[in-house]
Amino acid sequence: MAADKITLVVQPRGKPIRKLPKEIEIPLNASSEELHTALSAASGCSTHRMRITKGSDHSVVPNSINTTIEDTGMRNSSVIYVKDLGPQIAWRTVFIIEYLGPLLIPALFLFPLRPFLYFTYDKPLPSPSDLQLLVCALLSVHFLKREFETIFVHRFSSATMPARNIFKNSAHYWILAGFNIAYWVFHPDAAAASSNPSQTLVYAGLALFVFGELANLNAHYILRNLRRPGTTERGIPSGFGFTVVTCPNYFFEILAWLGVFLVSQLNWSVLLFILVGGLQMWSWAWKKEKRYRKEFGDKYKKKRAVIFPGLA
Incomplete structure (x- = not known):
């Protein structure tokens, strides 16, 4: 079901991000913007400093209200990498x-x-x-x-x-x-x-x-x-x-x-x-x-x- 929640495995890329959770639960019909916001709130890292990529093909997960988690192709236990891009x-x-x-x-x-x-x-x-x-x-x-x-x-x-x-x-x-x-x-x-x-x-x-x-x-x-x-x-x-x-x-x-x-x-x-x-x-x-x-x-x-x- 599109409303089902999935758990994503979160791993840092490059410089470690303090308080970055190891996992995050999110509905499949949530927007990718919500994923960015949730990770930002949990880690204290601004959404503008974060770049999220999929572990499967290393493509960027956009910070977009028009793209859902399901649209990205991610499923339960999918790995995502989060990189701190530094001061913006x-x-x-x-x-x-x-x-x-x-x-x-x-x-x-x-x-x-x-x-x-x-x-x-x-x-x-x-x-x-x-x-x-x-x-x-x-x-x-x-x-x-x-x-x-x-x-x-x-x-x-x-x-x-x-x-x-x-x-x-x-x-x-x-x-x-x-x-x-x-x-x-x-x-x-x-x-x-x-x-x-x-x-x-x-x-x-x-x-x-x-x-x-x-x-x-x-x-x-x-x-x-x-x-x-x-x-x-x-x-x-x-x-x-x-x-x-x-x-x-x-x-x-x-x-x-x-x-x-x-x-x-x-x-x-x-x-x-x-x-x-x-x-x-x-x-x-x-x-x-x-x-x-x-x-x-x-x-x-x-x-x-x-x-x-x-x-x-």
């Missing part, structure tokens, strides 16, 4: 910290830190050019938008991640989008410091930036509305861009950064950030395409291009 940090906090660096660093490099960064130049240093001020403004707008989306738009499928990963995750933005771009674009000898820059590059870049940022914001709202608050369930995305590629939000993101690249007068540091970030987004997009195909089957229209229409 909320994904929302992670993104806020990631984007805070490149939001603040450009203005710091352009103004208070400028004399110390370019100390080898004759004094007084030339004031930042109008174009350098414009690039700083574009970077500020981009990362302010990112912070806004993090706080008010995005819904996260996972609540937390290991706290130690915050340094690795932040390095990409703080170093490549913060220190690297700010130092080289605001350099006194940079092309963006010219009093006579290419106006064609400036206006084309501004057009790309504005379109890319607005289209990216629209894509994020479409993705937000696929997931109900407090759930991890997903729908099939549709709307502007989604009929052409898997992740148009990545495509529009790259367009916006190409706009910054043009406005900066083709500064190599911006291009480096685009290439590194683009490769990472391409990897994520292919994983998402494969997940959509597996999760939705024939209901999902397969995409040949995951980011760039007609290319990849």
